[in-house]
Amino acid sequence: MTRRLLSTQAASAAEDLAAGTLTETTIEIQSTTVTIDDKNIELGSTDSPSDSTADGGGITLKGTTDKTILWENDDDSWHFNQGIDVVGAGSFAGAEASLSQGIVQVGVDSGGDPGGELMFHTDDYVGIRCAHAGALPLAVKPSGNVGIGTTAPAVALDVIGIGSFAGAEASLSQGNVQIGVDSGGDPGGEVMFHTDDYIGIRCANSGAPPFAVKPSGNVGIGDVAPGTQLQMSGTAPYVTLKNSTAENTAGGCESKIIFEDHADVTLAQVEGSHSGSSDDTKGKLILSTHTGSALTAAVTIDDTQDVTFAADISVSGEVQTANIGYTDGDNAITIVDGGDCTFAADVTVTGEVIANAGIDVKNGDTGAGYVNFYEDSDNGTNSVTVIGPASTADVTLTLPSATDTLVGKATTDTLTNKTLTAPKIADDGYIADANGNEQLVFVQTASAVNHWAMTNATNGTPNVILQATGTTSDVNAFIKPQGEGVVVLQMTHANGTTAIKGASSGDAVLELQPDDGTAADQWTVSALDDGHFTIASKISGSFADMLEITPNATAANSSSALAGSLRTTGKLTSAGQVLAYAAKTANYTTTATDHVIVASGSGTVITLLENAPAGTVYTIKRVDASNEISVSRDTGDTIDGANTYALENNYDTVTVMSDGANYHVIAEVVNEGGGGP
Secondary structure (H helix, E strand, C coil), rough: CEEEHHHHHHHHHHHHHHHHHCCCEEEECCCCCCCCCCCCCCCCCCCCCCCCHHHCCCECCCCCCCEEEEEECCCCCCECCCCCCCCCCCCCEEEEECCCCCEEEEEEEECEEEEEEEEEEEEEEEEEEEEECCCEEEEEECCCEECCCCCCCCCEECCCCCCCCCEEEEEECCCEEEEEEECCCCCCEEEEEEECEEEEEEEEECCCCCEEEEECCEECCCCCCCCEEEEEECCCCCCCCCCCCCCCCCCCCEEEEEEECCCCCCEEEEEECCCEEEEEECCEEEEECCCCCEEEEEEEEECCCCCCEECCCCCCCCCCCCCCEECCEEEEEEEEEECEEECCCCCCCCCCCCCCCCCCCCECCCCCCCEEEECCCHHHHHHHCECCCCCEEEEEECCCCCCCCCCCCCCCCCCCCCCCCCCCCCCEEEECCCCEEEEEEECCCCCCEEEEEEECCCCCCCCCCCCCCCCCCCCCCCCCCCCCCCCCCCCCCCCCCCCCCCCCCCEEEEEECCCCCCCCCCEEECCCCCCCEEEHHHHHHHHEEECCCCCCCCCCCCCHHHHCCCCCCCCCCCCCCCEEEEEECCCCEECCCEEEEEEEECEEECCCCCCCEEEEEEEEECCCCCEEEEECCCCCCCEEEEEEEEECCCEEEEEEEECCCCCEEEEEECCCCCCCC
């Protein structure tokens, strides 16, 4: 049943409401205002209504869109189909007896359950959650601290779990978290993730982040692409280690850079600390390394800039500094700009001295500098000394004993432009060429008294002398070939001559001895004043009257040629062919070594050597039954006043001799029959 109240009925309706006499199921109020003073409106008359329409109930404000306030028994709550605007304080308590807790449910999910809740929890926090049960993902404390994943945030924003901050939903690989604002209202700083590359921190909201962490774990300061675990880049990449302890003790107020291995053992350390015990700002630096037993100071630099090394110093390159000084009473060592090092006293080195750039030893401006090498126990008695020149004098290397040996480390050590006084070469020692091949071998002999002396030419003198000399009055000089080798004196001058000279007339200039060195069997060549030589044979101690010249019997057409005259006071015996022989079948010009020429061939012309030395003799014989052979002079010579001489018959022979300008026929054989003699 519905009762509709018009505006004119508002007063009576109010009276009925006040009296509780309205019994209709639905009352429509069309009046502008219904006022009920100090009364309640009860909907439903029993605690458990029987009909479904009474199970809940509500108020409906009719209009284009109905606005309803309905009570739902299933969740024991009022439902508003429109928004609620509360001006002033609202109170939502879970129960009248527990006003310190309250929940505001917002919406419903697809299953009809509450979509979410805003709740206040017992003077502790305000929280927001989806659904109407479970943990609160967001909580705000009375202090203002906000918790995500926690209801007990300890700081302004306390997040338990993982947060995602992306620049846009389409680009989840980049995100920024802005923190604070500056005085101009711009973001104070950002934590940013950059496209699978790095996480960075920067002030403001633009520009390169000064701090970046790569996925590899490398950290960059001023560098978003650190190549090592920690990399600093910038125009002033400084690192400050500050000890805030007020200490002035020696080694106090220290700061350290420590290098450890996988077992947490310190391998090396750089330490800066206070130097001395005075209340000042003096400092020292210590570089330490682990010796295998303990961490030990290797290099110490104190406040006076003195450097202490715990072990030897090796320098593989240059040492460049304005000034290095060592003071022990007097200024003992000074190294100035340019590398000059001055020692005011003797220098003793007990370890190694390694200097790839070299070491200069100088004793004042004119004195000779020197270096001594010796064992400590020897105390310099048997030292090796190198003495430098005082001005232009020679450098002296002194070995402690006359029998000491100077040995080069390499097999090809080179000594250039140096003077060696009485160098000693071991038995069978040698001088080698650039390839290490033996050139001159020295063989030791007992009680040697003689030697070779080589003298170079003085200015303007064309002589180089190799002389046998010694304590013996007469010293023989032997040049001994090996096997069947010979001694060759070769002249490369254009005139082709080789001279062997004696000191004065009659001196023996050459002796030829047999291989066994028997002095009784020899040839002696002596020089005479008239330019001739005498050759005397000495057989078993007596000079013989014969000179024997024997050609090589194994070589074809071999001979011993004598250029010039051969004079003998005895007989000259030929034991075999001694004249040069040649057979010619075409035109030919004789040479100084020719003697007998046998000619044949059509039109063959034998031309005699022009301006041959006086006494030169040629014998030409025709051995051709069909062709005439012609003997012709050269450009200026004549043959008995004629230009040619014809060998008309087979076996005709002519012998001619030169007087130095022309040829003369001294013998001829004419075979008129042509059949031979």
